[in-house]
Amino acid sequence: MENVLRPLIVLGGSVVLTLLIGWAVDITLRRADARHGETGLWGLLRRARIPFQLVLCMALLRGSYAQAQIARDNSAGVGRILSLILIGSTAWLVVRIAAAIVETSYSRYANAHHDPARVRRVRTQVTLIQRVVSAIVGVVAVAAMLLTFPAMRAAGASLLASAGILGIVAGVAAQSTLANMFAGLQIAFGDMVRLGDTVVVDGEWGTVDEITLTFLTVRTWDDRRITMPVSYFVSKPFENWSRGSTQMTGIIFFQLDHSAPVEAMREQLRDILRACPAWDGRDYGLAVTDSTPNTMEVRALVTAKDADDIWTVRVTVRERMIRWLTEKHPYALPRVNTADATLPPGHTNGTPPRPNRDRATEPPRTGPGRG
Numbered sequence: 001m002e003n004v005l006r007p008l009i010v011l012g013g014s015v016v017l018t019l020l021i022g023w024a025v026d027i028t029l030r031r032a033d034a035r036h037g038e039t040g041l042w043g044l045l046r047r048a049r050i051p052f053q054l055v056l057c058m059a060l061l062r063g064s065y066a067q068a069q070i071a072r073d074n075s076a077g078v079g080r081i082l083s084l085i086l087i088g089s090t091a092w093l094v095v096r097i098a099a100a101i102v103e104t105s106y107s108r109y110a111n112a113h114h115d116p117a118r119v120r121r122v123r124t125q126v127t128l129i130q131r132v133v134s135a136i137v138g139v140v141a142v143a144a145m146l147l148t149f150p151a152m153r154a155a156g157a158s159l160l161a162s163a164g165i166l167g168i169v170a171g172v173a174a175q176s177t178l179a180n181m182f183a184g185l186q187i188a189f190g191d192m193v194r195l196g197d198t199v200v201v202d203g204e205w206g207t208v209d210e211i212t213l214t215f216l217t218v219r220t221w222d223d224r225r226i227t228m229p230v231s232y233f234v235s236k237p238f239e240n241w242s243r244g245s246t247q248m249t250g251i252i253f254f255q256l257d258h259s260a261p262v263e264a265m266r267e268q269l270r271d272i273l274r275a276c277p278a279w280d281g282r283d284y285g286l287a288v289t290d291s292t293p294n295t296m297e298v299r300a301l302v303t304a305k306d307a308d309d310i311w312t313v314r315v316t317v318r319e320r321m322i323r324w325l326t327e328k329h330p331y332a333l334p335r336v337n338t339a340d341a342t343l344p345p346g347h348t349n350g351t352p353p354r355p356n357r358d359r360a361t362e363p364p365r366t367g368p369g370r371g
Contacts, residue, residue, distance in 0.1 A: 014060035022053040044100035051093040058086040083148050091141035095134050102130045116246065120194035124211055127195065131213060193233055193240055198307040200239035201228065205307075221311075241307050247280070250310040252300040252318050253289075256325070260332035262288060262298065265321070269300055272320045278312040280305045295334045 026049050033042035062082045106126045110119050193199060197208045199218060206220035216233065218226040232238075241248060254260075266286045273279045282303040290297035300317055304310035325332050 011061070014057060014064060017060060018053050018057040021056060022049055025049065025052065041100060041104040044103055045097065047100065048093055048096035051089050051096055054089040055086065055093050058082055058089055062086055080148055084145050087141055087144045087148075091137050094137050098133045098137075099130055102126045102133075116196075116242075120196045120242070123196075124194040128211065128213060135213075193238075194242070197240055197242040199241065201226070201232070246306040247282070248304055248307055248310040249283070250302050250304065250314045252302070252314050252321075254298040254300070254318075254321065255295045255334050256298055256332050257334055258291070258296050260296070260298065260325070261329055262286070264329070265298065265300075265325075268321065268324050269317065272317055273302060273313070276313055276316050278304055278309040278316070280309070 026046060029042050029046045029049075033046070062079065103126075106123060109122050193208055193211075193216070195208055195211060199206065199208060201218060204218065204220055204226055206218040206224075206226065208216065209219040209225065210217040211230070214230060215227050216230050218228070220226060269284060269286050273281075273284050280303055283301070284303065285301040287299055287301075288296055289299045300321070302310070302313045302317060304313050
């Protein structure tokens with residue numbers, strides 16, 4: 001009977017105690033979240049209740065397994081398995097707690113500051129910090145798991161002795177990877193590009209959607225994803241439309257006939273912009289910027305608060321201005337001239353004028369046959 005009750009009490013007691021402590025901690029976090037609604041830390045910490053219960057259960061089982069007296073011949077293997085699970089669940093718990101703290105800090109900063117550029121910068125930094133912490137915790141957890149094996153502990157001295165050579169070999173072999181990692185840290189803390197920035201890379205316009213230590217993803221206007229190494233952004237020039245102020249100026253070109261009513265177009269541009277919600281009201285203008293033998297180039301200048309709105313303003317002005325010209329001033333649209341060009345005075349169809357002749361010098365006309 002003792003052989004049955006002992007393992008049942010040890011194993012069952014560990015599981016029951018884990019459930020009770022986990023339930024008490026969850027109730028405490030829930031009440032703290034209700035009392036402190038201004039911060040989401042306590043609610044985010046509740047996401048870590050599963051790894052917390054797993055850590056607690058593995059710790060209790062690891063400490064009381066010898067008392068259970070189960071599988072004594074394989075006690076070393078069972079103990080090592082419990083240790084591996086304990087190390088892995090501890091790393092999981094640390095990552096969850098770090099993510100809750102980082103996310104709470106970012107939320108507080110975003111609520112306290114209303115500058116979109118600064119908020120995006122902090123968001124980029126905390127995201128990369130969270131990834132770095134997760135990577136470090138993972139590496140430490142894997143190393144701790146390997147050290148639980150006696151063979152790995154015996155090889156530790158030789159590994160440390162050859163660490164210099166291995167470091168050089170790894171540095172040469174992973175040169176591009178290391179360069180990307182350092183470039184990712186430089187982007188995070190150098191404020192070169194941030195999450196949510198509008199950029200133009202390789203002729204593609206889009207928004208920075210994801211930044212990691214090795215790559216950066218740009219989401220284009222048609223929902224494509226362009227993934228590029230972060231080293232690109234520290235070694236090559238690119239356009240960042242969100243750097244500094246997000247306000248932008250847009251240009252619309254029209255190719256029109258020389259007879260186009262430019263002054264009336266200025267008034268129509270003003271009316272179109274007043275009816276466009278995306279226009280920020282800062283500035284507008286219309287001017288003739290070029291001329292060709294067949295058309296003249298008219299440039300309309302508009303402003304908006306960000307890249308998305310400037311696109312809306314440009315397409316709206318282009319569409320409504322062309323419609324207005326078609327309906328009110330169709331002669332202003334470009335056309336191909338098919339009539340003969342106006343000739344200089346005294347010329348007819350390109351043939352020089354015939355000289356005047358004195359009638360006295362003309363031969364006499366003797367009738368229809370002219371003699």
